[in-house]
Amino acid sequence: MYWLPITFVSVTMVIALLGNLLVIIVFKCRWRTTGATQIYILVLAALDLACTFASMPRDLVTFVALRDNPPGTNESDCFIQREDSSMKGFCKVTVFLTYQLNFTTASILVVIASNVSNRQGHEQRSEV
Secondary structure (H helix, E strand, O other), rough: OOHHHHHHHHHHHHHHHHHHHHHHHHHHHHHOOOHHHHHHHHHHHHHHEEEEEHHHHHHHHHHHHHEEEEEOOOOOOOOOOOOOOOHHHHHHHHHEEEEEEHHOOOOOOOHHHHHHHHHHHHHHHHOO
């Protein structure tokens, strides 16, 4: 049953890669005007790509390691979390990057919502 998370992360990684590249291509090559929202969306796509490459390979490695050592055995902890692991630094760096990228993404989403809200407020005031 350990093939299910491996398949899910692999499919999600491919969809994230293709989807974000498509967003970058459309917004960079097809849009004639460049507003603040378009720039924020481009930045979001780039951050999502970075998060995809920072966290999903680590998840794949973890699930593959757990496939050979199912939970409940002495070796069920992933080699990334073991004290003697040479990959411990890799794990710490990717977890840190994932948190930072997700925090930055959330901050940019707040800015986009604020930008759209301000724009709608200006449109409503000009109608009155």
